[in-house]
Amino acid sequence: MHDRIVLMLDGTRNLCYRDQRKLQGVQLADGAAVDRILDGLGPDALDVNREDFLELLSGRRGAIKSALMDQSVIAGLGNLLCDEILWRARVAPRTPTRNLSEKALRRIHAALGRVLEASVRAGCVPPRRSWLTGRRDDSEPLCPRCGSSMRSSRVAGRRTVWCPQCQT
Structure with a gap:
């Protein structure tokens, strides 16, 4: 413990x-x-509506995962949550935030809501096999959506796992 x-x-x-x-x-x-x-904290991730979310991320430099993990932008999103949210939204974690379309940002916001709701209910980021977070620590992790091999590298100083087929 x-x-x-x-x-x-x-x-x-x-x-x-x-x-x-x-x-x-x-x-x-x-x-x-x-x-x-x-x-110094941004608004709580649970309280950010879609319009505020779009405004908070508009014009930001750097990768979308870095922006989501920046607690001064949006508070409460950690490494596992960000990986899961981006996987569900089908957005690659290194995508420059300012290059994302409004449609992609809306997908991220929708995924954020669903992932946070399930995580709050479970009291943690659930390691469900149907979630990226339920496969990320496998010896050879496969995407729960398409079955492709997932990749791992560092983004924002943290281990990041994504599917190169689903997250383009």
Whole structure:
């Protein structure tokens, strides 16, 4: 386990902070400190409507995966979510954001909504075999949609998995 902090009230395990990657840690903060911590974040991915999504990404430089993972643009999207969203939208992760059509951005937004809804319900990014995330760690991952070999490389400093046949 990667439990970093366990708070016990009334002798039972009430709150557990699990940080497998040892990223940010835990901070005790009052309202003003919370405001400072959250000040640099973009809107929560669950709350971004299609029009705001299109506006947030319009004219952005760099790859679409980098833009989606940038917490100052849209908060709450991590590596696995971005790979799954882009796979469902059939968009290659290295595609320059400013080169995407409005139709492609609408597909990404729709996929974002579906993936987040299922992930919130499951409490994690579900490792379903019908999802890219359910195949990405196979020794020779095959695309759940077309059966082609998936590729893996680094984008935005993170391991990225995609299907070169489905995501063009």
